[in-house]
Amino acid sequence: MTLPPARGLFLDGVFALFHPPPTVGGGVVVYLPPFGEEMNRARRSIFLLGRALAAGGIGLLALDPRGTGDSAGDETAQRWPVWREDVAAAALWLETAGHPLLGLMGLRLGAALAVDMANPLAAKRLVLWEPLLSGQAQLAHLLRLRTIARRLRGERAEPAASLEARLLAGEDLVISGSVLTAAFASDLRRLAPPLPKTCPIHLFRSREESGEGAGGVEEEAQVTVDRFPAPAFWMLEGKQAAPELIARTTALWSVS
Structure with missing residues (x-):
């Protein structure tokens, strides 16, 4: 079977x-990416996932939320309410194009966005890769990255409390080449979406990661937690991929 090629779209x-499903009216999964450089480093794995899903009869729509990637806007456009609107617009586009929304999946901070939009979009399934399910966990991770980067350069590491104070004062910070605005940091502090009770949730964690920001989710009845033997490809330079994770995720969506 010859698969239709992936194609780029601009939705307002x-x-x-978009990795189209091979059949007219086939179902599609919407993918929501991590924040900052993690988005770029994960692109190869997500592209390979899109091809694998298409081969299994399922489409994938991988978003760059506004102010990130190839989307319109600079870092000042990175606001959580705006990103929620972006996801809703993607779901509306799928409906207009005749593609049922099979569910949402997200990596890292994208997992929190998937959780936040599950009920508004009546998602049938959530698949979360190494999720950060609270904005505070994402914020702490970013500040830790900045501290580590300065130490590696032999510079004095500024305490996290000092960095947090600068954000609270309205100052933007550059972290790993990406700008964290004070406004988006404010959004993150308030972000703690509850897990939906209306759909199954499958959570994949790397065996190398501690599961930061996802504590307690195993206690939820609708959550299945699985481990995958892969490096943290979203943090590694080069063409890193996670073939086993891709295969297991594809199989999971195929039985949705």
Whole structure:
């Protein structure tokens, strides 16, 4: 079977890479990416996932939320309510195009966005890769990255409390080449979406990661937690991928 090629779309300024399902009216999964450089480093794995899903009869719509990637806007456009609107617009586009929304999946901070939009979009399933399910966990991770980067350069590491104070004072910070605005940091502090009770949730964790920001989810009845033997490809330079994770995720969506 010859698969239709992936193609880029602009949905009112929001870029999405669409891996169409091979059949007319086939179902599609919407993918929501991590924040900052993690988004770019995960692109190869997500592209390979899109091809694998298409081979299994399922489409994938991979979003760049506004102010990130190839979408319109600079870092000042990175606001959580705006990103929620972007996801809703993607779901509406799928409906208009005749593709049922099979569910949402997200990596890292994208997992929190998937959780936050599950009920508004009546998602049938959530698949979460190494999720950060609270904005505070994402914020702490970013500040830790900045501290580590300065130490590696032999510079004095500024305490996290000092960095947090600068954000609270309205100052933007550059972290790993990406700008964390004070406004988006404020959004993150308030972010703690509850897990939906209306759909199954499958959570994949790397055996190398501690599961930061996802504590307690195993206690939820609708959550299945699985481990995958892969490096943290979203943090590694080069063409890293996670073939086993991709295969297991594809199989999971195929039985949705």
